[in-house]
Amino acid sequence: MTAPIASPAAATVFTMVLTRGPISRVEIARRAGLSSAAVTKAARPLIEAGYLEELGATEHTGPGAGRPASPLDVRAEREFFVGVKITGDALIGVLTGLRARVLETAHRPLPRAGVERGVNEVEPVTGGEPVAGGTEPVAGGAEAVAGPADVESVVAALAGLVAELRGRSPEYGERCVQLGLSLAGDVDKASGLVRYSPFLGWRQVPLAALASDATGLDVTIENDVRALTTAEQWFGEGVGLSHFALVTVGVGIGCGLVVGDRVVAGARGVAGEIGHIPMGGDEPPCHCGGRGCVEAIAGTAAILAAAREALGRPELTTGEAVERATGETVGLTTGETVELTTGETVELTTVEAVERATGEAVELTIGEVVERAHGGDERVREVLARAAHAVGLAMAAMANLFGPARIVVTGDADGLASYEPLRELLGRTFAARAFGAAADCEIVLRPRAFEQWARGAAAVAIRTRFTLRDR
Template identity: 60%
Template sequence: MLPRLTTTPAATTVFTMVLTQGPVSRVEIAKRTGLSSAAVTKAARPFIEKGYLQELEATERTAPGAGRPASPLAIMPDREFFIGVKITDDELIGVVTDLRAQPLLSLHRPLATTDVDGVVAELTALVAELLAADPAYTERCHSLGLAVSGDVDKAHGLVRYSPFLGWRQVPLAKLATAATGLTVTIENDVKSLTVAEQWFGEGVGASSFALVTVGVGIGCGLVVNGHVVAGSHGVAGEIGHIPVESEGPECHCGGRGCVEAIAGTGPLVSAARAAAGAPEMTIDTAIDAAHEGDPAVREVFARAGHAIGLAMAAMANLIGPERIIVTGDMRGLAAYDLFEEQINQSFAAQAFGAAADCRLLLRPRSFEQWARGAAAVAIQTLFTF
């Protein structure tokens, strides 16, 4: 097991800035963070000595005509490797990444069962296969991140409830650690993707943003003042369970009229089947029917867009993010053009004041990117105070 290197908030601040925004000079780090130059040097030294940071050749002076040129600090991306795995109800998607969460290898492994023991066994085999691909991975990979849908207690390594897996109170981190020998971090899949966007994607440089996922479920990750918001019970951002129709359909959570009960893939397909009188309809054929102009099916997608737009506006009114990144699984996003207009209209109508100026960014993400999010959480956990 690799010991955590960071022991102070200053070290976390310096390392994180170089990791997410580097190469960057000590002078620039001091300017952006308010730390003294001495504090920056002290914080960076252990990372340089351990091979996580390097000093590049000097490229700029601290000021015109002043002193010696500044030497930017940069990450040594191959110093440590990480495995991230996205667990779905029918397959495992695994990636090996470097220290900047750049995927180097990806593998898919089908699941014949969602039984916990069966999933852990397949996970163990997947991890072994990923590590065996390169001797450097075996030598310098000590951390495994797992992304799971549902209610996840990251601090205790517990999947409290995953409706799509049928799990309750599963000590997944403990089981995976015992099976793989790696340090395991688990997190909700949407929050994992949010961490990847915060450190390595569209969220870099934004103090507050939201990530909304559209697909089997409707999820949301929140970053406020630079921190991913989990809430005291770990379920902050669950906009899929905001009620938007008082007489709407029942949701698997026990509520009624939730966004997810209207716009999630399963409920949407059920509504499309009823509207079209086509009991064999799938999400793919529903999308095709809507694209071909079937008015009843198009109305189902419009209703879903209205629900998502209302939920996004409620979130924007409460949090006031700089931007909202809309993503999800590829099937969900294949339908995005069918409810994009309704999302935008409902969001604009319901958002209060300047909240309506929040930028909406559509960014498709493959399941490999969700697995990358799990690796990003492992990176963040290892290198933060």
């Protein structure tokens, strides 16, 4: 299928109907600064190709206009898109229609090289590099380390996942030409190159080309936080806003920025790293090599470490517990199966599973921290308050720089839950430190299911297919 967009006017008209439809031609012309004739001319081939449809004449265009207008809308199932979020240990896939509504989901675990190669032979995943985005779900905490993921096997698993999703209905197979991939790290959308992926251990991997060869689809890759921001810009909280920000909290703290209707990628692929805004002190050290970064105070691992200390519970980490129970040094990844010194084999899927298998009390979970805060445990509330304060300051710094109309704070449910008891404090810190009218910015807290990251990848694919400037 060739791209249905042949001119800038067609891209403008289609985008407007996609994000704001149903909408009348007159309204499109007014908002886009096009003549009514230009809108009609641009819309005609899109209607003929089945991407747009005319709804029944229901509204009058204005006083004295006489003729009722037939609003245009998108036929959302004219074409389908696959979006996949690639994490360090799994592929999360969705299939959507044109409006990025999720129709199908599928997951695949990724095999990792860490276990066979031994943990000492590979670099730690968090070694001195800036990490864009980063909300990796790792059972038992961020200490899990594995070797670089084998590119070929990831691409093969990806092809399998895409085939599975497209195979669920004949129309998915026939009318899907574009695949979007998103992952944390330094991702160059224009060249299709993953410059650096901390969780996969990849450098300079031409992922778009490899995935295209394996699936036969056009492939767009994007940083995961920017992909999520694109989904909000086109289909969520950002519709109609020229300036807004998305802040993600969890293991990492990231930010997507939309400035003047564009998702900012920075001159070198790094932008919106509010997790590494320095808070002024020399403590605590951050994995980026800096000190006193927001993420080192308010990331999930930092909250858990501080809560352990505040509660006087210096338990083992999950890694230490497993090492003690297995009698060897292992790289631990989600879902890994290990053999204990008792000869028993267990699958370590969650912190609870590790505790059951090893008989050791291991570290706190973020769920327990939140529960304690809700129960009024002041020690834990103080830890969370420090985290919320740091995020509030970082958001104020960001708002002072570019003045967004709205900031959407999101993340995995667990990470965001830790801010929920402190929503008010977050808002108060922000309001106190944002300058002038920048403080009028609306703050919205939105938990997101993990599939939403994959939906973000699909949204990038949709945007790429229907805008000319993104090619």
